[in-house]
Amino acid sequence: MIEIQNLTKHYGEIKAIEDMTFTVEKGEILGFLGPNGAGKTTTMNIITGYIPSTSGTVKVSGYDIMDQPREVKKRIGYMPEHPPLYLDMTVKDYLDFSASLKEVDKKTWKSQKNDIMELVKITHVQHRLIRNLSKGYRQRVGLAQALVGAPEVLILDEPTVGLDPKQIIEIRKLIKALGKSHTIILSSHILPEVSAVCERVVIINKGKIVAVDTPEQLSKNLVDYSKFTITIAGPDKKVKELLQQVYGIIEIEVQNKIRENEFSYIVEADKEVDVRKPIFHKLAEHGYPILELKSLSMSLEEIFLQLTTEEKEVN
Amino acid sequence: MWAIWKREVQAYFYQPIAYVLISLSFLVLSIYYTFGTIAGRYAEMNTLLSNIIFILTFIIPILTMRILTEDRKSGTEVMLVTSPVEVYEIVIGKYLASLTVFLVIYVLTFTYPIIIAALGGKMEIPMLLGGYLAFLLIGMSFIAVGVFASSLTENQIVAAIIGFVILLVIHLVDPIANYVGGVLAKILGIFSLLSRYEDLNSGILDITSIIYYLSFTAVFLFLTTRVIDKRRWSQG
Incomplete structure (x- = not known):
C-alpha cells in the first residue's frame, strides 16, 4: 500500500x-x-x-x-x-470546506458527513466556532478532517x-x-x-x-536470554544449588531476602528453553514452594531506550 | 480552487476586516466625490478615479495582508498543500477572494456616475468606461502585488508593509525615470503601471496596456507560487 x-x-x-x-x-x-x-x-x-x-x-x-x-x-x-484548523469557522463549515477542497462529490459527502461526526463524537459541537473548542475537541475535528x-x-x-x-x-x-x-x-x-x-x-x-x-x-529479539524473578521459601544456599541443576539456567542471583528462609532471585535462562516447569518440579521434589514467578521481558520502553541510546541494530 | 475562494471570501466577512475596508474606502471616496466632483459641478469621473489609485495604495496591502500569512501561522497551509490541489490553484483561489472584496468597492463606486447622470450631467461615455476599465486593471495588479507580499512572511503587519512599499516604488518609478533619463528610463518604464493608467483613464483604449496589466498580475501570482514552492523545498 x-x-x-x-x-x-x-x-x-x-x-x-x-x-x-x-x-x-x-x-x-x-x-x-x-x-x-x-x-x-x-x-x-x-x-x-x-x-x-x-x-x-x-x-x-x-x-x-x-x-x-x-x-x-x-x-x-x-x-x-x-x-490545521480555521479558527474562524464552525466545525460543520470547516468539514464542508475540507470536503470541497478534496473534491468529494456532494452526494457522497452528504452521506459521509454525519457518520464522520458521529465517529469522532463532534456532532453536538458542529455549529460552534472552532476557536471556542477545547484542545480535545480540536484534535477530534482535526481527525475528522483527515x-x-x-x-x-x-x-x-x-x-x-x-x-x-x-x-x-x-x-x-x-x-x-x-x-x-x-x-x-x-x-x-x-x-x-x-x-x-x-x-x-x-x-x-x-x-x-x-x-x-x-x-x-x-x-x-533484543534479549538473548529470558529473565525471571522468582521468590522461594527455603534456605538460599540450598535453593541456589538446586536451581543450578536445572537444564537451561545460566545464572542465579539472590535479589532480596524477604524474611527468614524466604528469598527472591533473579534467574537468567536460555531463551530457547522453557525452564519454568523444571524449576517447579525440582523445587517441589525438595519441598521448597515457589511463592512467586514473574517473567522479566523487556518493555518496549526499555527497548526503545536501548535502541536509541546505543543504536544497537536489530535483525 | 473555488473551495479556497469561497472560504476566503467567507473569512473576509466573518471578520470585521472586509466591512471596515469597504466602508472606509467608500467613505473616503464619497468625501472626494461630494466635495470634489459634485461641489465643483464636474460632469466627469476621471479626476476622482485617478485619486482612487492613491487610496488603493493603502487599502490593498491591508486587504491582502492576511491572505497567505494566516495559513502559515496557523498551520492550515499543510492542509491546503496536502489536498489534491496544485499550489497555483491555492494562489489563484486566494487572489480571487481578495479581488471579490475589491469588486464590492468597485461596484459601489458605480453610484457616483449614476448620481451625476441623475443630476443631469452629461458624461463622455468612452472616458467613463476607459476610467473604470483602468480602475479595475490597476486594482487587479495591486492585489497581485499584495498577495505576493503576503507569501513572503508569516506576519500580517510585515506583509502589509512589504506590499505598501512595493506599491510606493511603483508610484515612484515615473518620477525616477524622468530624472535619470536615457536607457535606464526605458527599462524603468517597463514597471510603470501608472503611465499606462493615465492613458486608459483619458479614454485611450490601448490593447497593449490591457495585456500589460494582465501580464503584470500573472507574473506576480507566478512569483507567489514560486515563493511557496521554494519554501516547501527548504523547510522542515
Whole structure:
C-alpha cells in the first residue's frame, strides 16, 4: 500500500532523514516511534506531499508522490501534529470546506458527513466556532478532517499529544477501530501508545531506521536470554544449588531476602528453553514452594531506550 | 480552487476586516466625490478615479495582508498543500477572494456616475468606461502585488508593509525615470503601471496596456507560487 524506498532529506548540511526504506501493508497500523527531532514529522510531511524529499521514492497505491501528487493526495488523510484548523469557522463549515477542497462529490459527502461526526463524537459541537473548542475537541475535528473523503490511508502525527488521559484512551480506541478499514501510519514518542495500538513498529533515531518489527518480536529479539524473578521459601544456599541443576539456567542471583528462609532471585535462562516447569518440579521434589514467578521481558520502553541510546541494530 | 475562494471570501466577512475596508474606502471616496466632483459641478469621473489609485495604495496591502500569512501561522497551509490541489490553484483561489472584496468597492463606486447622470450631467461615455476599465486593471495588479507580499512572511503587519512599499516604488518609478533619463528610463518604464493608467483613464483604449496589466498580475501570482514552492523545498 505504501512503499518508501531510500528516502533521504537534507537541509543543507543537516541530514534530517537518511536512506529510509519500509513498506506498510493494506489494513495495517504502523507505529512510527522515535524521540523528538528524530525525523518523524519530516517523513510524514514527505509522504503526504507537503515537502519534497532530497532523494528516494514514496509510493502510495503504486502512485509516486513526485510524479502524480494529486493521485497520492486523494488517497491520504493527514492529521499533522498541530491540527490545521480555521479558527474562524464552525466545525460543520470547516468539514464542508475540507470536503470541497478534496473534491468529494456532494452526494457522497452528504452521506459521509454525519457518520464522520458521529465517529469522532463532534456532532453536538458542529455549529460552534472552532476557536471556542477545547484542545480535545480540536484534535477530534482535526481527525475528522483527515477522514473526509474516506481516504484509504491515514497519516496521524502525534494524534494524542496534549490530551488528558481519558481523551487519549478514546482517541486510541478510535484509531484501532479505524484500522479495520484504513491503512494507518501513526507517529508517537509515547511507547505504551504504540504498543497498544500498532501491529508493527518502525523505530527511528536521528533520521535512520533502527528497528522494524512487531512490538512482541522486538522485545524477543533484543534479549538473548529470558529473565525471571522468582521468590522461594527455603534456605538460599540450598535453593541456589538446586536451581543450578536445572537444564537451561545460566545464572542465579539472590535479589532480596524477604524474611527468614524466604528469598527472591533473579534467574537468567536460555531463551530457547522453557525452564519454568523444571524449576517447579525440582523445587517441589525438595519441598521448597515457589511463592512467586514473574517473567522479566523487556518493555518496549526499555527497548526503545536501548535502541536509541546505543543504536544497537536489530535483525 | 473555488473551495479556497469561497472560504476566503467567507473569512473576509466573518471578520470585521472586509466591512471596515469597504466602508472606509467608500467613505473616503464619497468625501472626494461630494466635495470634489459634485461641489465643483464636474460632469466627469476621471479626476476622482485617478485619486482612487492613491487610496488603493493603502487599502490593498491591508486587504491582502492576511491572505497567505494566516495559513502559515496557523498551520492550515499543510492542509491546503496536502489536498489534491496544485499550489497555483491555492494562489489563484486566494487572489480571487481578495479581488471579490475589491469588486464590492468597485461596484459601489458605480453610484457616483449614476448620481451625476441623475443630476443631469452629461458624461463622455468612452472616458467613463476607459476610467473604470483602468480602475479595475490597476486594482487587479495591486492585489497581485499584495498577495505576493503576503507569501513572503508569516506576519500580517510585515506583509502589509512589504506590499505598501512595493506599491510606493511603483508610484515612484515615473518620477525616477524622468530624472535619470536615457536607457535606464526605458527599462524603468517597463514597471510603470501608472503611465499606462493615465492613458486608459483619458479614454485611450490601448490593447497593449490591457495585456500589460494582465501580464503584470500573472507574473506576480507566478512569483507567489514560486515563493511557496521554494519554501516547501527548504523547510522542515
